[in-house]
Each structure stands twice: as C-alpha cells, then as structure tokens.
Amino acid sequence: MKNQILKLVLFIFVAAFVVSCQEDPLEDIISNDRQFLSFKIEGQVGPSIIKSIGEDSGTIELFALTDNVNLNNITPIFEVSEKGSVSPQEGEAVNFNNNDGSFTYQIVSESGKSRAWTVIINTYDSTLDGNWKVSSLIYDWHIGLNNDWGWGVFGPYDVATSSYDPANYAPEVLAKDFPNVAFEEDNTLEFRTLLINENGNPEGAFSFGAGADNTFSSFVLDPDHKGNVRDYSDRYRQMPEGNGVWEYNELGKVITLWEGNKNGPSVKGDVTVDAQGNITIAFNIWEDAFTWDHWDAESHIQNAYTIYYNFEEDNL
Template sequence: MKNQILKLVLFIFVATSVISCQDDPLEGVVSNDRQFLSFKIDGQVGPAIIKPEGEGSGTIELFAFGEDIDLSSITPKFEVSEKATVSPQKGEAVNFDNGGSHTFQIVSETGKIREWTVKISIYEPILDGEWKIRSFLYDWHIGLNNDWGWGVFGAYDVATSSYDPANYVPEVLAKDFPDAAFEEDNTIEFKTVLINEKGNPEGTFSYEAGDDNSFSSFVLNPDHQGNARDYSHRFRKMPKGNGVWEFNELGNVITLWEGNKNGPSVKGNVTVDAQGNISIAFDIWENSFTWDHWDAESHIQNAYTIYYNFELDNI
C-alpha cells in the first residue's frame, strides 16, 4: 500500500515537472487587437452596431430614448480588447453634442491605432401615437402543405414546396365571424415610457371601442351542430382597455399585458409599411379541425393568423 502511494506521489511530481517545463505557447506574443467588444449608454435602445472598417477605423451606431438626454455629458459603459488602451477612458464623461458623434481611439498592445466614430441618434418610437384600425384580417388553409388543400394561401406547389405569394390575400374576418365587424372601428394608443435593462422600449396602451361602443364577438352561432360556439380563446388576442407592453425591436415582437405585468399576456409580430402604418399579427393556430362541418367553421378552425392593421388617427 505504501509503495502504491509513493508511486502515485512520484507520478504527480514528474507530470507536474514536465508540464511546468513546457514553453508557454503565448509567451512573447503581443496583441494587435483594438476592438470595442461592447458599448452601451443609459437609455440605449437595443444593442450597439459595432463595425470595424479596414485597418484603422470603425463605427458604432446606437439609439437613445428620453426627452432629457444631455448629449454634452454621456458616460458610456464599454469593453475593449484585452491589453488595449482607450481614450476617452471608461468612466469618463464624453461630449456627444457635436451632431451626436464623438471619436474614440483604441491603441493595441503593439501600438497600432484604430479610430472609432461613435454616433448616438435619438430614438423615435414607431408605436407611439393614437391609431385606428385600417383593416381586421385573418388567413386560413385546409390541408396546409398538401396538394389537396385550399385556403387563402392558394394552391400548394409540390415541386417547390411553397405557395405563390401572388395568390395570398388574407380575408376580412367579418366574412366568417359577422360580429367581428365591431372591431373595425376600434382605436389604440401607445406611449413609450422607458427603455428597460434589455434595451427594449416599454410603455402603456389603451385599446378602446369605436363609435359602435362594442368589441368583436367571436361566437359562431349556429355552429355545425346548431349550437353557439365561442372561439374567443383563439381570436380575442388584443387585450381590451388599458395595459402595458414591451417591444423587442430586434425580433419585431411586442408583448401586451392586460392591466399590468401580473395580468394575462400575448405576443404579436409587428411590421411597419412604407407609409408608417403598423400591423400586429397574432398566431391563432390550433390543431382542432374535424371533418363534420364546412364553410365558415372550417375556415375558423383552420385559421393561422389574425392581423390588426393600424393607421394614425388624425381626426
């Protein structure tokens, strides 16, 4: 037993000696790196866009939100390449009052220099304002990705495993849900309040009924069995009344909470057209179709997305 312990101790000693005698492959190597690894300021929206350009320059673009932003005294938080030095230094207040720009200089361990132009632009929220519904649409397809299917996506091309976009035209929801028309005069107001620690805008919203003082009903009456069937759990995505939201601009995803963040929530995809109109699309697919009914109910049960398309309410 003692011999085994002695052999183990000798083995560890020899192995340690061999490792310690090996040359360090990084010894004597110096770095040319002169990069910004990260860059952030208070009130920043989303991540900074960091672009090295050639051997000696680079740009950083970012957006900041807030009416009281003082561009003459910004203290950025950043990380640079190991063993590189930067000017202005970390923790130093910087004057961006010259058109929102300032030039930083990073010097590598070897003495190479890269000039970085940092540009801060004031963020203009794309959601803020009072909006009215321009259209309330949905799409559906029976037998999606099968050549026997039909719906607003058009015919499925087996050869290309796709649909011709020219054949895709979402339908007015009131065609199959008559009382969905109550939604078509509703309004919503978005207001950005802050930028959170993730760099996402957050704010409040108020979704109100229009002149008819009514919201859509998603009850199909009668259904194929002659009964009233309520599909609100699928189609009532937009919360009524007041709530809060968070918008991930990088992914174009908005999360809406009814009341506050302790309330029910729903996610939608936001798009903006060339005129500045916004659209919020909600996924409503459920695999619940049965073959004992047709027409409106088959469309409803095979629905994939509803679209709230808004334009600014200038009245």
C-alpha cells in the first residue's frame, strides 16, 4: 500500500514538472489587436458607437451636450487592446474644434500595425425637450388574456399559434370608459434637459399642467354599476401633476419621472417617437386583481394593461 502511495506522489510530481517545462503555446504569438474597447467624454449621452473599417481605420461616434462641453479641451476616458499603444494617451487633453468636432487617434499593435481612429462628437438633440400637449389618451384592456374565450383590444386568441394577430389590435380611447379623462386631454407638458449624469443618461425638469380647463382628471368612475363612486386614481394617475424631475435612459428608451424631486414618488414609462417627432409615454398599469364585480366599462378598467399618453408639439 505504501509503495502505491509513493508511486502516485511521484507520478503527480513528474507530471507537474513536465507541464511546467512546456512552453506557452501563445508566448511567441505577436498581437495585431489595435482596437478601442471603450471611449467616453464628459457630457456624453449613452455609449459610443465603435466600428472598425478595413485594416487600418475605424470610427468612434458619440453624442454629447456640446453646449456644456469645451471642445477645445477634452480629456476622454478609454480602453484599448491590451498590447496596443495609443497616441495621444489616455489622460491627455485634445482639441476637437480643429476638425469640425472630430479628432483622430492612432493605435499601434504589438506587431507594429497601425489603425487610425476618427472620433466624432455629435450634438445631442433631445427628443423630449420642448413644449407638448396631450393629443390623446388611449389604453389596452383584455379580459381572459391568452384564453380563446377572452375579448378586448388584442382581438381573438389563436390557440394554434398561442398568439394574437397584430392586425386585430385596436387600443381604446380612455375617455370612452372614463368620462372625466376628457379633462386630461388638453394638458400641457414641458421637458428641459439640464445635465448628463455619470451613467450617460440625460436628466432634467418637467412641468405637467392642467391645460385650458385648469383641471386634471381624477380617474373617478361616478357612478359605478352599483351607483357608487369608485376612484381608480391611484392606479391610473401615472403622469405626476405639476413640477418634477426626470431621468431618461436613451438606450432603453425608458423615462423615470419623480414628483417634485428625486425624494418624491416615481414612475417609469416607455418612450416612443413617431416619424413626425410626436412622443408617446406608455405606462404599465396591470393589476392581477380582477373580479366579476364589474359591468361594461368597469370590466375594461379592471383589466387594463397599458395607458398611453400621446403628446404633440405645442406651438405656443
């Protein structure tokens, strides 16, 4: 038994010695890598778009609030290929005003190959900034979702494909079920970008006004089918009334709205922009709390999924 243990120890020792004496198969490989892995400047919105072009060139395109950036003196933060050398180096200030907001870096690989990288700074044009007015409020509702007996804005459920036909989708005007929502349809919204935070997200202030009728909708159903007053404001009041602040994730197209300041209540919405530049903010309001205590409009209200605030430019 002792001999077997001794042989095993000896085998492990010899194997480890042989492996340690073998040459690293990658040791003599000379790297040709000459890439920018990341690139960021102060005031930048979102990530940089880094593209190699052919064998010896590439572009880095980014967006920034150029009004708040001194293009004559920018010190980017970046990362390049491990064995590549870059000129100018990280930490050196460069002048982007010499060539219409662009600057060219050179990265030389370990093998001596060179690639010229042209960095282009574009002015960030916010799709949110401006004065808006509510053009419509629509919403999605559906009873018996993913059941062939269900009905609502998604149309009939196709059991064979486990899906709904998009051609049947028809969101409903919210004021049809909530008469008081008509007060919301003349409301005004002002967005202003104030800064770009460390995550590259624009932040700013907003003001959501009551419009010409000086009235916000309370999302009250009066009366319900039992003759009572039923208030759904806690669920449907997504746009904060009055003044607040916001942060917009440009990459994910998600806006966070805070009532008052960032210590106040917040809500997230998905932002889309149409071909005319009009914006829509969609809020998820689904609650899995359906009961058969409903009648007509109340069944729609209780089975709502998404509310859409559609805004068009307000030419004051």
